[in-house]
Amino acid sequence: MKTKLITVLSLVLFLTPLSMFAASKNSQSVTFPKAVTVNGTQIPAGDYKVQWEGTGATTATINKGKKVLATTPATVTQAQSPYDGALQIEGNALQGIQFRNQAIQFNAANTAAASTGN
Secondary structure, three states: OOHHHHHHHHHHHHHHHHHHHHHHEEEEEEOOOOOOEOOOEEOOEEEEEEOOOEEEEEEEEEEEEEEEEEEEEEEEOOOOOOOOOEEEEOOOEEEEEEEEOOEEHHHHHHHHHHHOOO
């Protein structure tokens, strides 16, 4: 009985971190070749990490190390692409990013771009 309990606890402790790792692919590295604007915040050219929660309507953040540089409403969809880190930029506003398995549209950037055109 004691051996079964230890075996079950060992499996739970072993599998829990694996499932958390598999479910936590809500971030990607990205390189901005030039300065971009995200939700009104200018971000210089460089390497960054984009993070989000789940799919559909969510919030995305642009991070440099542990520092959050910008936060914006976004829509994340599952979409296969031959591109990984392809940027959609209008003017200097970052509109979206296409990764191999996900696409992120930055809603605040789209709203700002649309409202300035009127």
